[in-house]
Amino acid sequence: MTYLSIALKAVAALLVAGTALPLIETNLGFVRSLDFPRLQIAVALAACILALLWVSRDATAVILAIVMAAALVMQVRYILPFTPLAATQAKSAQACEPGARLNLLVLNVLQSNRDFGAALDLVTRRSPDIVLLLETDTGWRDAMAPLRALYPHRVEQPQDNTYGLLFYSRLPLRGPEIRFLLQDDVPSLRTQVMLPDGGTATLYGLHPRPPHPGQSSAPRDAELVIVAREVAKAKGPTIVAGDLNDVAWSRTTQLFQSISGLLDPRQGRGLFATFHAQWPMMRWPLDHVFFSEHFLLGGMERLPDIGSDHFPISVSLCAAPSAPARQDKPEADAEDHRDAQEAIEAAR
Template sequence: MKHFWFSQPTSRQIDIKNIAFGLGLTGLIPCLLLSLGAYLGGVHRYFELSSHFKVQYFVISCIVFLLLSFARRKNWWLISLFCLTLNVVDVIPWYIPQFSGINTPSGQPLRVLLANVYSDNQRYAEFISLVKAEKPQLLVVQEINPIWSKQLEALKHLLPYQIVYPRFDNFGIAVYSSIPLTNTDIQYFTPYDIPSIFAEVQWQGQTISIIATHPLPPINREYFNSRNQQLLELGKAINSINNFPVVIGDLNTTMWSPYYRQFIRQTGLKNARVGFGILPTWPQGAPMLQIPLDHCLISPEINVLTIRTAGDIGSDHRPLIVDLVILDRKANRI
């Protein structure tokens, strides 16, 4: 009796393979076009929009690759492999652990909690309970309005040092801290007067510059240009800082945008996610569409112990929680 692999396929097997081929082709063509378009983000904002969904393209390209492998259509299988490769190189590296080769101090880490609370959200008690449970030394709150500002006064005994800039739109911003904030400032980088908070804290014998920022979402050409201008001007401001910078905020972009990558090249910062995964934060209510908009970008002299997202607090964003330490370079000198 011949092995199945060498036997003549039955009509049922042919039908199944044709179905697999049809499904694979249906997914492959749009996935390939969007994956290629993502690399043209600097050409037009619509292409840049397509760059944010790399995880979704990766999942679809995996399924398409398996379907076309089963269908045994070599040419289309090779195209699906190309599509899969386009997305593997942008997704998998975020899950590869990073080893600094430098000793990490054993002291208490600096815990940072970032939350875009959504200005219309009224689940104040749930968010306050999260903060009390996590006990961050630094809390960055975005979309804070006067009502949220009043409610968060309940945290004053835990986080007594505060810079609170509430607004009635979606761009109020605040930094709460358990350690003194010095050299505080509010800066604006675009004609839309979107505030960014600058402050310094002392941690592990070093000065860390905290920058909390929230650019406009790129929902139209003007906002798109404003977001990009804010990132560019913010990068210039960071390059003038002599301390260890930490940028925290809903940047309204993902790691795959050419404008994000330009910002990283300009500043030399690294994303705290590296080695820990994608950790999508928005939109909270649509898991299949979630992308990583909320970021903690750090100086190379700072190490990440852990980074994770928190649960539903009633916002369209998930909070981001990061534990940071300053790398001990002196301990590695000979």
């Protein structure tokens, strides 16, 4: 047995373990973070299968190749709904009256990134109706002061712990509030937005803590479930935006959708991977805009890098009376409701 064969078999075992571990029901950050690189693991599995069978075809190699093939199928099943090969969940607006259109821009600026001008230029150039900036400290708040002349309605919660947020809106707000749902240093936003057509929508801006080795996923999971329950109870036009520190295909995000009934514009269109902007081989979709069936999708775009570790994400929505009839929103079953309750209890 050559050293290369031994090395490939070791890699194969690690890739299979990386596929199997997220199946365990646990809040351990190390395990939950393996939800993120499913595309990368899938590519590595395919390459390892070919390489292993090229250098060795003994019984161990063949068995590992078969197991890796099964792991590859599993990974692809997670990713496939977020490619153009799948059906879209949020339907596209064929046309949209100007008064019904709503443009949003979401950007995790990276608190240590001090290229304020690039972010400011992006917002002024794109001129969205609503801007949500995350990881913003007082330096970012002061640098974004020129936006106050363009956006008369705003909520500013700068913090120096990478969980500050700045929210700017051309549209009037009703009852905006900063909330600390689970942790007293992790804020979130909830506000009513007066839409151009005279209607209103509830908007949530979120940025829960991510899971990583040594950090439980329980607070993130519970925060998403709490918001999902609020959305389901209110039932009206709703938008949830932000850096959710979770990927679109994870069980937590799927549970969030099932409970809330919100639509994911990525499904059937593409990954729109927003993190990590500087590491092309290690990217996954962390920044999201979910919305209720009252909206159709006008467009979704990942914007160029502005010095952060996240790409900005731009979404255009169209409030249309016909939208609910055209779209099937996710529905929760008894198991989903049970999992949601368990997620909240785990965070307590």
